[in-house]
Amino acid sequence: MFEFEVPEVDYTQYSNRQLVAVPLVVLGLALAVIFGWWVVTGAPVDRGIDFTGGTELTIGTDSEYTNEEINSLFDEPTVSVQGINTGTDAEYENQYVVTFDNSVNTESVRTTVQSNEDLTLLGSGNTSPLFGAQNQRLAVIGVGVAFLGMSLLAFAFFRTFVPSIAIVVSAFSDIMIPIAIMNLLGIKLSLGIVAALLMLIGYSVDSDILLNNHVLRRSGGFYESTHRAMQTGVTMTVTSIAAMAVMAVSATLFGIDLMADIGLILVLGLTADLMNTYMLNVTLLRWYKYEGVKR
Amino acid sequence: MSQLRENWRVVMLVTLLILSAVALFVPGVPPGTTGSEGAATDRSTNLNYGIQLSGGTRLRAPIVGITAEGINVTEADRVQLESTLAEELDIDSIDVRVRPRGPDRQMGAVEVVTENVTQSELRTALGNNGYQPETVRDGVTAETRQEMVRSIDEKLRTSALSGASVQIVNVPGGENFVSITAPDRDREELVDILNERGVVKIYAVYPGGEGGSYVREEVLQRDQMDDISASTQSEQGNNWAVFITVRPEAADEFSQRMVDAGFGDGANCGNYNHSDIQQTEGDGCLVHTLNGEVVTARGVRADLGESFANGEFSNDPVYIVPTNGSEQANEIALNLEAGQLPAPLDLSQDSGASLDPALAERFKQNSLVTGLIAVLMVSLVVYARYKRAEVVIPMIVTALSEVFILLGFVAFVQYPLNLSHLAGFIAVIGTGVDDLIIIADEILQEGKVETGRVFQSRFRKAFWVIGAAAATTIMAMSPLMVLPLGDLSGFAIITIVGVLIGVLVTRPAYGDILRSLVLDED
Numbered sequence: 119m120f121e122f123e124v125p126e127v128d129y130t131q132y133s134n135r136q137l138v139a140v141p142l143v144v145l146g147l148a149l150a151v152i153f154g155w156w157v158v159t160g161a162p163v164d165r166g167i168d169f170t171g172g173t174e175l176t177i178g179t180d181s182e183y184t185n186e187e188i189n190s191l192f193d194e195p196t197v198s199v200q201g202i203n204t205g206t207d208a209e210y211e212n213q214y215v216v217t218f219d220n221s222v223n224t225e226s227v228r229t230t231v232q233s234n235e236d237l238t239l240l241g242s243g244n245t246s247p248l249f250g251a252q253n254q255r256l257a258v259i260g261v262g263v264a265f266l267g268m269s270l271l272a273f274a275f276f277r278t279f280v281p282s283i284a285i286v287v288s289a290f291s292d293i294m295i296p297i298a299i300m301n302l303l304g305i306k307l308s309l310g311i312v313a314a315l316l317m318l319i320g321y322s323v324d325s326d327i328l329l330n331n332h333v334l335r336r337s338g339g340f341y342e343s344t345h346r347a348m349q350t351g352v353t354m355t356v357t358s359i360a361a362m363a364v365m366a367v368s369a370t371l372f373g374i375d376l377m378a379d380i381g382l383i384l385v386l387g388l389t390a391d392l393m394n395t396y397m398l399n400v401t402l403l404r405w406y407k408y409e410g411v412k413r
Numbered sequence: 414m415s416q417l418r419e420n421w422r423v424v425m426l427v428t429l430l431i432l433s434a435v436a437l438f439v440p441g442v443p444p445g446t447t448g449s450e451g452a453a454t455d456r457s458t459n460l461n462y463g464i465q466l467s468g469g470t471r472l473r474a475p476i477v478g479i480t481a482e483g484i485n486v487t488e489a490d491r492v493q494l495e496s497t498l499a500e501e502l503d504i505d506s507i508d509v510r511v512r513p514r515g516p517d518r519q520m521g522a523v524e525v526v527t528e529n530v531t532q533s534e535l536r537t538a539l540g541n542n543g544y545q546p547e548t549v550r551d552g553v554t555a556e557t558r559q560e561m562v563r564s565i566d567e568k569l570r571t572s573a574l575s576g577a578s579v580q581i582v583n584v585p586g587g588e589n590f591v592s593i594t595a596p597d598r599d600r601e602e603l604v605d606i607l608n609e610r611g612v613v614k615i616y617a618v619y620p621g622g623e624g625g626s627y628v629r630e631e632v633l634q635r636d637q638m639d640d641i642s643a644s645t646q647s648e649q650g651n652n653w654a655v656f657i658t659v660r661p662e663a664a665d666e667f668s669q670r671m672v673d674a675g676f677g678d679g680a681n682c683g684n685y686n687h688s689d690i691q692q693t694e695g696d697g698c699l700v701h702t703l704n705g706e707v708v709t710a711r712g713v714r715a716d717l718g719e720s721f722a723n724g725e726f727s728n729d730p731v732y733i734v735p736t737n738g739s740e741q742a743n744e745i746a747l748n749l750e751a752g753q754l755p756a757p758l759d760l761s762q763d764s765g766a767s768l769d770p771a772l773a774e775r776f777k778q779n780s781l782v783t784g785l786i787a788v789l790m791v792s793l794v795v796y797a798r799y800k801r802a803e804v805v806i807p808m809i810v811t812a813l814s815e816v817f818i819l820l821g822f823v824a825f826v827q828y829p830l831n832l833s834h835l836a837g838f839i840a841v842i843g844t845g846v847d848d849l850i851i852i853a854d855e856i857l858q859e860g861k862v863e864t865g866r867v868f869q870s871r872f873r874k875a876f877w878v879i880g881a882a883a884a885t886t887i888m889a890m891s892p893l894m895v896l897p898l899g900d901l902s903g904f905a906i907i908t909i910v911g912v913l914i915g916v917l918v919t920r921p922a923y924g925d926i927l928r929s930l931v932l933d934e935d
Contacts, residue, residue: 122797320886
């Protein structure tokens with residue numbers, strides 16, 4: 119049985135500048151990656167077919183195919199071919215997910231698979247460029263409104279500038295870091311990832327509110343309050359990371375893309391949140407408590 | 414009694430759990446389901462699965478059409494304007510629809526439901542006829558959208574598709590599109606059904622066969638009809654009927670057929686045998702069938718017969734199908750209309766998904782396994798942290814009961830579950846366990862919970878954080894609930910409902926449970 123104790127951090131050893139430096143540098147790097155991506159590719163993230171339009175087929179077969187062989191089955195160019203671990207009880211030994219861009223006619227690639235006796239068409243999904251563009255606009259509105267609403271609530275809860283802006287900055291960084299890593303890993307933005315980013319706003323704020331609440335609204339010294347908040351907050355975040363990590367692994371093995379995406383983004387975002395809450399947010403609060411209030 | 418009152422939160426939790434169990438497992442409890450159906454389809458629960466978890470096809474497509482709005486056109490000018498515009502734009506008159514001013518709309522509108530006409534062409538054509546539209550836009554009128562839903566729904570029902578549904582989805586500031594979901598059908602089958610023609614037939618049955626036997630002939634086909642409406646026959650009081658305007662170019666041919674059938678001087682229908690579309694006596698009948706079954710069979714009045722014979726019918730070519738009541742009249746009109754959708758769907762612009770039932774079934778099982786592994790992982794981490802069974806076990810049970818109540822809710826409202834909803838369940842477990850950890854840490858902190866007052870104060874402190882966190886989660890999810898972002902709306906709804914159930918019922922109840930367990934121990 120493994121042990122899990124939240125370590126006690128001696129914050130007095132570090133200056134505010136030292137503590138803030140790490141999360142700010144990471145955020146800076148993340149923003150640089152996203153901005154660089156924007157300049158080079160024309161979009162801050164690589165968008166999947168949910169946003170660009172395109173077609174995805176799920177094919178079952180008992181034969182073994184290489185990606186090149188799958189490509190050659192279609193007259194149309196494929197964007198990607200992904201083999202899926204089907205497990206022992208599956209209907210077919212092999213399963214492939216083939217993605218096409220939006221120039222492809224869904225009916226025609228479906229027919230290609232249906233007319234091949236060796237292949238069974240298990241599923242297909244398609245998004246037209248029209249809907250993709252609509253999804254993109256709505257997703258940007260959705261995330262924007264959610265973030266704005268969260269910021270307003272943060273200010274309504276604490277009614278002072280520094281602790282509230284600490285929550286907002288930390289949530290912002292929690293979203294940007296996974297997006298940057300996504301770009302580097304070559305993961306494309308899907309609707310599932312948008313859901314994960316919104317979930318991240320909710321999760322990220324949890325531990326921040328907890329910390330602010332302990333430090334600002336409770337009796338007791340700063341370090342004692344921080345320690346108590348960390349006991350609870352780190353447990354919360356680590357529990358969620360553990361759950362999301364196994365979900366990401368298991369969903370990837372099963373080929374359930376939506377859940378795998380959500381799991382991965384949350385693991386990345388919650389890990390970033392640990393850093394942001396207990397380095398960035400704590401420091402801002404310490405500055406506010408010891409120096410900001412005096413002004 | 415007092416103990417019950419003190420632990421009212423636990424009482425409420427148990428009540429909700431029982432209600433959920435009933436909603437989930439007792440067949441026929443959710444409104445709109447029947448007990449026998451539950452038994453017949455070997456469903457072990459009342460849960461309703463969407464296509465991602467049970468297979469089937471979903472199509473979302475925009476409606477083809479452009480609409481000119483703010484036109485001062487009245488019912489009297491409708492038919493004239495429709496045919497003039499059709500001529501001018503060189504399109505079929507069935508593809509032009511004038512929505513005159515009336516009780517339901519302040520200003521008239523004209524819509525053209527074909528891809529061959531541009532907005533400026535429509536504006537010019539209207540201008541040539543002395544109408545100045547305020548706006549010309551893509552899309553069709555709200556009335557047409559509703560008719561689309563009705564006629565697609567009708568098509569789905571007549572094709573024996575169970576559990577199929579159709580709705581209009583509004584995109585704020587954008588287009589409207591039609592969303593159709595059909596379980597147990599693949600994409601090609603669904604498209605075929607949408608393209609299927611109507612099933613109302615109009616026959617003339619008359620003596621003319623060998624040896625005086627009666628023959629049956631279809632005399633008016635869908636493509637010969639122009640306008641179809643169900644309303645009362647004003648001159649005959651409250652009799653409901655379907656009024657079919659025969660297209661001008663087909664009217665003469667129709668008249669000729671009627672004369673050929675011997676109806677030129679009227680016909681007495683006699684006692685028509687409704688069961689087998691056979692006739693043995695009388696002059697002949699006009700027989701109207703719906704899906705092969707006879708709706709009504711009537712003779713032909715002498716004056717109507719004469720108008721066929723002398724060609725007067727073509728001046729006002731309205732064929733009247735008498736019916737038994739308004740419901741039947743609407744059904745026939747709808748079926749005739751459904752033969753051709755009020756406007757075509759732009760299937761080249763569709764978004765959709767189609768999934769094999771077997772693969773969907775595996776998704777269902779695998780996501781259940783994934784969820785269970787995640788819950789197990791949570792239990793392990795929490796146990797490693799607290800190492801006290803009386804803290805950890807109620808925590809897991811509470812988190813799971815939240816999911817159970819949520820499932821009960823979903824079963825009760827018969828919301829079709831998809832993968833995105835399962836992700837919502839995971840989000841709910843996640844925030845739930847977070848909150849339970851906050852409650853546990855607050856209540857278990859140093860200093861015993863001897864008095865109710867200490868407990869209450871600690872509980873309130875914990876609850877402030879939980880409430881604030883829940884408010885932010887709901888705030889973050891609420892845009893998705895309103896925006897039609899595919900599956901994400903369902904994800905947001907599940908998460909919000911789950912957080913509400915959690916914050917209002919289950920998570921506070923955990924505080925009570927923990928208190929009694931901790932107090933017992935001390």
